[in-house]
Amino acid sequence: MYNQCRICGTGFEAKTARRMLCDKCQKNSSKEQARMNKAVYLSKLHSGEFMKREPQELVCKLCNKEYITYNNSDFCSEVCQIQNFIDTARCRICGVLLISVGIELTRGGACCSDECREIRRWNRAKKKGTIRTCTICSKEFINPGFSTMLCGVEGHITVAKNAERLAIKSKNLGKMK
Numbered sequence: 001m002y003n004q005c006r007i008c009g010t011g012f013e014a015k016t017a018r019r020m021l022c023d024k025c026q027k028n029s030s031k032e033q034a035r036m037n038k039a040v041y042l043s044k045l046h047s048g049e050f051m052k053r054e055p056q057e058l059v060c061k062l063c064n065k066e067y068i069t070y071n072n073s074d075f076c077s078e079v080c081q082i083q084n085f086i087d088t089a090r091c092r093i094c095g096v097l098l099i100s101v102g103i104e105l106t107r108g109g110a111c112c113s114d115e116c117r118e119i120r121r122w123n124r125a126k127k128k129g130t131i132r133t134c135t136i137c138s139k140e141f142i143n144p145g146f147s148t149m150l151c152g153v154e155g156h157i158t159v160a161k162n163a164e165r166l167a168i169k170s171k172n173l174g175k176m177k
Contacts, residue, residue, distance in 0.1 A: 002014065
């Protein structure tokens with residue numbers, strides 16, 4: 001019996017009437033089916049079959065210019081979109097307009113001052129779970145990315161001094177004997 005493969009479309013000799021895939025597609029049927037589905041989808045996408053939206057005539061929220069678009073964009077151009085973001089961007093912590101502080105951003109994530117930046121840094125560390133407690137002084141600190149249990153320079157100096165003291169004590173005890 002001679003059949004045509006459902007995936008690749010090539011002809012093949014089928015041993016039973018129920019067989020619908022050639023030997024190649026039978027071995028990798030899920031991969032081949034996914035590849036064919038993707039090819040069909042891309043073909044339909046490029047042919048415009050999925051473009052069911054009609055062009056719309058809108059007014060830019062920044063410059064009040066009329067423009068035609070297929071999506072629901074609020075701005076006529078990327079320049080207007082960026083300028084609107086600069087004009088309306090606010091500090092992530094206290095909500096102050098950044099332009100009033102003299103900061104002009106084209107992307108989000110800014111803070112108006114060092115204090116707000118530090119608060120944001122601690123909030124992000126709490127969210128990620130990277131806040132640790134120093135084993136020496138019990139002070140909380142943000143883990144810098146590697147496993148450390150000391151809060152910083154002061155903690156390291158304290159540990160080094162304690163190690164030196166222990167070494168000196170052990171030498172002194174050895175001399176007394």
